[in-house]
Amino acid sequence: MTPANHTDVYEFILLGLTTHPDLQVPLFMAFLAMYMMTLLGNFGIIVLIRTDLHLHTPMYYFLSHLAFVDICYSSIIIPKMLVQILTLEKTISFSGCAAQLCFFVIFGVIECLLLAVMAYDRYVATYKPLLYPTIMCGSMCWWLVAGSYAVGVFHAVTHTTFIFTFSFCHSNVINHYFCDVASLLALSCSNTHSYEGVILALISMNCLSTMTIIFIFYAYILPSVLRIRSKEGRRKAFSTCTSHLTVVTTFHGATLSTYLRPISTFASDENKTATLSYTIMTPTLNPLIYSLRNREVKAALMRAIGRRQ
Template sequence: MTPINHTGVHQFILLGLTTRPDLRVLLFWAFLATYVVTLLGNFGIMILIRTDLHLHTPMYYFLGHLAFVDVCYSSVILPKMLVQILTEEKTIGFLECAAQLCCFVIFGVTECLLLAVMAYDRYVAICKPLLYPTIMSGWMCRWLVTGSYAIGVLHAATHTTFIFTFSFCRSNVINHYFCDIAPLLALSCSDTHTYEVVVLALVSINCLSTMTIIFVSYSYILPAVLRIRSPEGRRKAFSTCASHLTVVTMFFGAILFMYLRPSSTYALDENKRATLFYTIMTPTLNPLVYSLRNREVKAALRRAVGRRQ
């Protein structure tokens, strides 16, 4: 591990998930399969929403963007990770590392916001059905999605600007499989206390505000669903809500574990395993959850298969 200063940094070394060479082949094929499933599942959701007129509704408009974000989210990390595992080339350039962190934050924050938007959409659809076409108009849907991406970009610009103006004089070895906030801070010899407060504030505002929107929305949704007299209507409402809540639980659970802890409790090896869940597994599982638990998506799949036969 070579001590360096900020002006001399041209590249970092990523340790990856494990230093055991006997696991290299197994990890490569496991993550390659995961990435292929992620691409096929999320692109499949996007194509299905695009081609099936029954899914041309605000809810599936948001779901299509969630699938797009998941593709981008995993593509920021997995291709580089696969190359590193296969070739044992563990270096990443300074600017490439900054770009990776920036894109990771953009799509991570955007996913949080889209999940909150989808909860609000379900609230309006179930609790205010007569006003639904007016409230969730095409203009409003585009505004909510654009705002989600814009806030993601703002967060990313803040984090990237802060981190890559610090001095790195301890080592250029990142104990992670991609350029994330915590392992980069561990390398800095600058005073990072102010930035750590900024991280806590931004993550708290983003996660807690979106989780509050989701919680409040479902506090109105669940009693409304239970009051639906039609068994078919009740099943349909529970179907869309259950798939959304499953995705929310998986995504936010890992993020809260990662970032809303005191820095003194950070264990980078433990963080790598937690990050693995929401950066790689969640984008893979999301299309499966929506395909298996959502009646409308399953019906659209059957129609698509029927057209091909």
């Protein structure tokens, strides 16, 4: 790693998902539709939680922040990608690339941590129901969310500082549809071995540790759920848990499959395709997963529709 940035690169060229002209219009329409679904679905969840008193609980407080993060997460990438597809303008400035990388890491890390926080909330609610109001009080919820945002900023500053002190003397062409850590690393002509260790350490600390914590919590939650005598109570608990586990598996599985692989594959087309699942698909599907599989959200939606009629 060089001590300073010796690059002469002032802008980068993003190749996007494909260079085939025949695919540009279908891709634009598909990603525009997915982005609109992401915005409508996540904004809808936020408004529903804010306006329905039945959803003023810690779990839905965390869910509203997850929806906000998904909006930000997708908005960092998709609008720029849509402009590139429509206008064939492939360039992004050096500072714009740094900003995109920084905010991408911020919201990606926050999403990981919020999923772990939501698992902790379900653990307390299921395993220690009598202590739940005391443990998950307003100040505790605020600190858990604030801590997630703070850790996200720390990760982003670390990654952005490391990446943009490297020299980009080989090329300014990024074989990706956004400025990703992996694709930028593949362009550097500096010695990146130290930073590769940093990537592994931070991903292990963030993704692997949070995923492990989540599954440990659920190892306690599931036996408690099975002991619930009421079929309705058991069904409600399973509905909430399966929704959360579906999101966790989708997001963490795609993230780990992308970054825990050999450095030589970072700039491959296979890597670009893998990142679609957690950068675009996950923010789009999260509102559907939580609304279709969550009885309380569906009930709140029906109440909201009833008030408008």
